[in-house]
Amino acid sequence: MDWQKLQYGLGGLLRRGYQKRCCPSCGSQASQRVDRKVFHDLRRCVDCELLYRWPYETPAEMASFYQRGYQQAGLTTDVPDAATLNSLMAAGFRGSAKDFSRVIELLEVLSVPRGARILDFGANWGYGVWQFRQAGFSAIGYELSRPRAGYSKNLGVEVFTDWSEIEDRGTFDVVFSSHVLEHTPDPAEALRRKLGVVSPGGWLIAFFPSGSEVFQKSDPAAFHRRWGQVHPVVLNEKFIRKVLPGSSLAIGAYCPEDIEGLKYWDQETAWIGTMDANEMLIVWNHA
Numbered sequence: 001m002d003w004q005k006l007q008y009g010l011g012g013l014l015r016r017g018y019q020k021r022c023c024p025s026c027g028s029q030a031s032q033r034v035d036r037k038v039f040h041d042l043r044r045c046v047d048c049e050l051l052y053r054w055p056y057e058t059p060a061e062m063a064s065f066y067q068r069g070y071q072q073a074g075l076t077t078d079v080p081d082a083a084t085l086n087s088l089m090a091a092g093f094r095g096s097a098k099d100f101s102r103v104i105e106l107l108e109v110l111s112v113p114r115g116a117r118i119l120d121f122g123a124n125w126g127y128g129v130w131q132f133r134q135a136g137f138s139a140i141g142y143e144l145s146r147p148r149a150g151y152s153k154n155l156g157v158e159v160f161t162d163w164s165e166i167e168d169r170g171t172f173d174v175v176f177s178s179h180v181l182e183h184t185p186d187p188a189e190a191l192r193r194k195l196g197v198v199s200p201g202g203w204l205i206a207f208f209p210s211g212s213e214v215f216q217k218s219d220p221a222a223f224h225r226r227w228g229q230v231h232p233v234v235l236n237e238k239f240i241r242k243v244l245p246g247s248s249l250a251i252g253a254y255c256p257e258d259i260e261g262l263k264y265w266d267q268e269t270a271w272i273g274t275m276d277a278n279e280m281l282i283v284w285n286h287a
């Protein structure tokens, strides 16, 4: 057993003795247990609907874990060497694990014009920003990890690590994130931060692992693997509806039926697509 997992497990055992079952997002102490793994519960906040792991670490401990955890998980090897980067760029990332074709297709479905300003929130080492730019959009990125953000220079794109640098650049026609929210101790705060930089008429688009009850019922084993040390929170459609204002919100999945459905969405009323998928897609318009 590796040291980090042992530390995580023992941390759970110890914290159970003194940590209050408080929602890390809204602070409510009203919650219900949804799932359990040894010394950790997955709880559903009765007030904001967030699914959160309890006990949990402090935001500072979580940030420190991500820096080390990323290294141990070998994800730094996701930062390619020069030859690999050259071949990825030559292929336009097509067919790779970092292929953004589906996101660009989604922007076309939403009639986002070329030249639109895009922020990739959680841009990692810049492959998404690069692909948005190649497709004709004006894109920059925001990323907490300094080494990863720094690597983006190799792609000739800008990825900032300081949120004030993003705010200095005004607002964006699209704020996009892929598999970021489930790593944040307070995803409501992350969503509000994003909302603050969406232009009027602009879009907020996010992908994340689904925490929908519909998905949980359709694949309980996959749902059980969904949360833990790396994913301290899980988001579902009820939580999203509480955080995002107004009714111009579509929730579903990236699948042919939903992409077709989104083409006919009036972009004013709430739209619900496929809910039993592994990954959830949300599209919100700043009406």
Ligand SMILES: [Zn+2]
Pocket (backbone or CB within 6 Å): 023, 024, 025, 026, 027, 028, 045, 046, 047, 048, 049, 050
């Ligand atoms: Zn809550």
